[in-house]
Amino acid sequence: MTAKKSLETFLSMVKEIHDLGCAEELLAWDQQTFMPPKGAEARASQMAVLAGVRHDRLAGDRMAELLAALDESEKGGLDPDARVNVREVRRLHERARKVPAELVRELAKLQSLGQNAWVRARKESDFPSFAPWLEKILAVKRRIADAIGYEGSRYDAFLDEFEPGATTAEIASLFGELKKALVPFAGRILEAARLASIEPIRGTYPIPEQEKLARRLARMIGYDFEAGRIDVSAHPFTTGYLHDVRFTNRYDENDLTVGIFGALHEGGHALYQQGFDPAHEGTPRGDWVSLGIHESQSRLWENMVGRSRAFWEHALPLLKESFPDAAGLTLDAWHRNVNRVEASLIRVEADEVTYNLHILLRFEIEVDLVEGRIEVADLPAIWNEKMRASLGIEPPDDARGVLQDIHWSAGLLGYFPTYTLGNLYAAQLYRAAARAIPDLEGCLRRGEFGSLLDWLRRTIHRRGRTYRAGELVRVVTGEPLRPSYFMDYLEEKYGALYPE
Amino acid sequence: MTAKKSLETFLSMVKEIHDLGCAEELLAWDQQTFMPPKGAEARASQMAVLAGVRHDRLAGDRMAELLAALDESEKGGLDPDARVNVREVRRLHERARKVPAELVRELAKLQSLGQNAWVRARKESDFPSFAPWLEKILAVKRRIADAIGYEGSRYDAFLDEFEPGATTAEIASLFGELKKALVPFAGRILEAARLASIEPIRGTYPIPEQEKLARRLARMIGYDFEAGRIDVSAHPFTTGYLHDVRFTNRYDENDLTVGIFGALHEGGHALYQQGFDPAHEGTPRGDWVSLGIHESQSRLWENMVGRSRAFWEHALPLLKESFPDAAGLTLDAWHRNVNRVEASLIRVEADEVTYNLHILLRFEIEVDLVEGRIEVADLPAIWNEKMRASLGIEPPDDARGVLQDIHWSAGLLGYFPTYTLGNLYAAQLYRAAARAIPDLEGCLRRGEFGSLLDWLRRTIHRRGRTYRAGELVRVVTGEPLRPSYFMDYLEEKYGALYPE
Incomplete structure (x- = not known):
């Protein structure tokens, strides 16, 4: 087979694998939005079959042969886009081939059972009933990490799944630097916020009107409804690709911020997914870089744009059009409301100042767990002590502590740090x-978001997976990732909201 | 491999193929209901990939080996359910293996392009622009029929796809018998209806209320909303399996019958799909027999039940609860309204008396086309002449004549007769x-439908594909299929509505 023919066959296989992934995503989307309750078991089975087919194509001998015939180095004769595709597919192929099918099946089973156990345990706030499952999941994940291999920490093998190329040492250093500045700053702002005691703004806001507002805001920042839709689900998420990127949202009848910032956050993810270069549809060259970069797009629109005073100069009048209960709001009061700071127990409800403290805690625990420095049984005590140390509060029960997040029960170790990376990026x-x-x-x-979106399209979205996350940030900003930009942002904004 | 082990492996492969089919169906459902417009091209590609994977598994060597190790004859040692599964999968496997992949791809391409050509041609009422596509589709379908093989007519190979085991000769004889009785009867009723000149009942009926009524009627006849849902699409259809069976409906703000009989028709299909034996989930033993039997379930609920006077004794008060415009309706007037007879051009709008005349015409044309007795170019003239002969009216243009149905452009030859078979069954x-x-x-x-549904569950639904359609009817009714039952039904009902 000629090199040209090998590349063509390779790309058509890659696009088929991509199509199978899109089908899986649609099944998952439907499961969270419209699927009737009795459909759950059959759906799990359908998704497992699809995942198996996809894995076989990615890890199979046909792909191995094609990759053997392709050389992504500079001397390989491929154009730059093809080199990106070969490099990225090779990475996934090798990863998939290294993990024995038996371990994949064992993990899939434990993920399903582990999540069920977690749901029950959280409901009863009963960590000991969940602990044996976490032990089992950890054991299998450790074996998977060993099969994949790593140079520094075993945790590197987990990180690599979500933030390719990142290392534990690098992230520990970044997070250490962040922590040093953030802990005292957060302490100061929390104290000032406690003294200011700003009550959250509440009222009665009909859900259909909130849905209309969410659509209006999403359209305003550039989300294309011809290539997407918004539905409702218990936990908002974004899914789909390029010409069909959907997200979900949730609403609280008494609190507008839930639906507004849900829409801006997921809208940010969706703009990234809608923004890939269509010339590279279905290949890594036209796909997202890492979870950290993905989260940077959601956080940029949600926080940097959506919680700014400038944004609400334009958007507050729109909000008032929709809700009589918001008629008397001043820009200052609303801006303070959407930037309230408070030490709180639950990560997903945390404000910008304290959010990363929740993540730092999880990262430290995960690394210690994976490297064997702490035991599963000790997690609640360690969790609570770290909460006291960083946020000055302690969970009254494990449901609002160590059991609050689904990730570990789903085997998602190495995922949490990407949230903070997203904020820093x-x-x-x-x-x-x-x-x-x-x-x-x-x-x-003035409500003009086109120039910002164009800039993101050009510098981030259309570049697809050309660069790894760290490289991309360097190319776009001229510097490696530095926590100081995030701290500067916090200090400028919250320093003004809570002056010393 | 032991026989037991072969059967287990076989069944697990069969269930995987079924799961892939369910995934494809969900993608198709989404395409008709919620998919954003720009998603169409990628969706077509996803569905083609899934269909390819499914075909490979069904037709592949692994399945051939398993089938070689299994013997569904009485001496094969399999239990009766396993024998059904092996027999039915063998049939599909052999059919799939006989058709060269190149022909499958060519047909898929022609179906897609042919449907586009048909949409344009119907819009412009321009048959000549569609004719070359129909020629090409016919040519490929003929080659497929030859690859599959047949004993009597080449048309048998097409019929077999939708009504396994049926032959052209058998259907021609049944339809001949039906035609002999139906043509004079329809003539008499049409004349009486013309003289009676009953105007259709129209009013203003808000769509959300119509949706509620559709749900209420579906629930009333036994449709399980925990295992399904109703959405809106341009052309109503039913999809899904057992624990997740969805249907779509459409509504006309001025005509209640569209939404009501849409719901009862699709509801009938959906009751069948929800009614398979869960012990045989994902295998032919727990699946539908033929399109004719499927249509019998929809027609039974739509027509025999839903257009009966008895049904509306219970249901008319419900309808009046929902619509002020219906307050003055009498049972007689409504019953006459839902059983209006009129010679009309469009099959899907035809009443019970004239509907099968539309199908007989299509069947005769299809057989003549496939057997080479008529040319594509002559279709409009033949169509119009047959319309005049059987219904006494002639289409003013081909859009309302030979171009009205999508089937031929989608390569669905042999499909139409199953509609009339459904009415007869x-x-x-x-x-x-x-x-x-x-x-x-x-x-x-009294609005009690449980005993009828139980009877259908027991005699039809739970038997799955144990029997072929003809056999099933004989087992359930003690006789082969006879058009006289349908004629008796028409004569009794319409004889009373339009007395001589």
């Missing part, structure tokens, strides 16, 4: 955008 | 139900 990227776009703040004030 | 089955169930009419009058 977002701040650094947004600063670069502000340098590149004349009067970015003025744009937000 | 429905009448004969309903007669058997009326013999088996004490006071069936009284049940309808």
Whole structure:
């Protein structure tokens, strides 16, 4: 087979694997939105079959032969886009081939049973009933990490699944730097917020009107409804690809911020997915880089844009049009409301100042667990002690402590740090955008988001997986990732909201 | 491999193929209901990949080896259910293996392009622009039929896809018998209807209320909303399996019958799909027999039940609860309205008396086309002449004539006769139900549908594919399929509505 023919066959296989992945995603989307309750068991079976077919194609001998015939190094004669595709598929292929099918099946089973056990345990706030499952999941995940291999920490093998190329040492160093600045800063702001005691704004806001507002905001920032839709689910998420990118949202009849920031967060993810280069549809060259970069896109729109005063100069009048209960709101009061800071127990409800403290705690625990420095049985005590140390509060029960997140029960070790990476990337990227776009703040004030979206399309979205996350940030901003941009952002904004 | 082990492996492969089919169906459902417009191209690609995987598993060597090790004859040592499964999968496997992959791909491409051409041609009422596509589709379908093989007519190979075991000769004889009785009867009723000139009942009926009524009627006849849902699409259809069976419906703000009989028709299909024996989930033993039997279930609920006077004794008050515009309706007027007879051009809008005349015409044309007795170019003239002969009216243009149905453009030759088979089966089955169930009419009058549904579950649904359609009817009713039951039904009902 000629090199040209090998590349063509390779790309057509890659696109088929991509199509199978899209089918799986649609089944998962339907499961969370419209599937009737009795369909759950059959759906799990359908998804397992699809995942198996996809795995076989990615890890199979046909793909191995094609990859053997392709060389992504500079001397391999491939064009730059093809080199990206071969490099990325080779990475996934090798990873998939290294893990024995028996371990994949064992993990899939434990994930399903583990999540059921977690749901029950959280409901009863009964950590000991969940502990044996976590032990088993950890044991299998450790074997998987060993099969994949790693150089530094075993945790590297987990990180690599979500943030390719990142290492535990690197992240520990970044997070250490962040922690050093964030802990004292958060302490100061929390104390100031306690003294200011700003009550959250509540009222009665009919859900259909909230849905309309969410659509309006999503459209305003550039989300294309011809290539997507918004539905409702218990936990908002974004799914789909390029010409069909959907997200879900949730609403609280008494609190507008739930639906608004859900829409801006998921809308940010969705803009990334809608923004890939169609010339590379269905290949890594036209796909997202890492969970950290994905999260940077959601956080940039949710926080840097959506919680700014400039944004609400334009958007508050829209909100007032929809809700009589919001008629008397002032811009200052609303801006303070969407930036309330408070030490709280639950990560997903945390504000921008304290959010990363929740993640740092999880990262430290995960690394210690995986490296064997702590035992599963000791997790609740360690969790509670770290909460006291970093946020000054202690969970009254494990449901609101160590059991609050689904990730570990689903085998998702190495996932949490990508949330904080996303926040750090977002701040650094947004600063670069502000340098590149004349009067970015003025744009937000006038409700003009096109120049920001164009900049993101050009610098991030259309580049697909050309660069790894760290490289991409360097290419776009001229510097490696630095936590100082995020701290600068926090200090400027919250320093003004809570002056010393 | 032991026989037991072969059977186990076989069944697990069969269930995987079934799961892949369910995934494809969900993608198709989403395409018709919720998919954003720009998603169409990628969806077609996803569905083609899934269909390819499914075909490979069904037709592949692994399945061939398993089938070689299994013997569904009486001496093969398999239990009766396993024998059904082996017999039915062998049939599909052999059919799939006989058709070269190149022909499958060519047909898939022609179906897609042919449907586009048909949409344009119907819009412009321009048959000549569609004719070359139909020629090409016919040519490929003929080659497929030759690859599959047949004993009598080449048309048998097409029929077998939708009504396994049926032959052209058998259907021609049945339809000939039907035609002999139906043509004069329809002529008489049409004349009486013309003289009676009953105007259709129209008003303003808000769609959300119509949706509620559709749900209420579906629930009333036994449809399980925990295992299904109703959405809206341009052309109503039923999809899914056992624990997740969805259907779609459409509504006309000025005509209640569209939404009501859509719900009862699709509801009938859905009751069949929800009614298979869960012990045989994902295998032919727990699946539908043929399109004709499927249609019998929809027609039985739509027509025998849903257009009966007894049904509306119970249901008319429900309808009046929902619609002020229906307040003055009498039972007689409504019953006449839902059984209006009129010679009309469009099959899908035809009443019970004239509907099968539309199908007989299509069947005759299809057989002549496939057997080479008529040319594509002559279709409009032949169509119009047959319309004049059987219904006494002639289409003013081809859009309302030979171009009205999508089937031929989608390569669905041999499909149309199953509609009339469905009507014939429905009448004969309903007669058997009326013999088996004490006071069936009284049940309808009281809105009690459980005994009818139980009877259908027991005699049809739970038997899955144990019998071929013809056999099933014989087992359930004690006789082969006879058009006289359908004619008796028409004569009794319409004879009373339009007395001589």
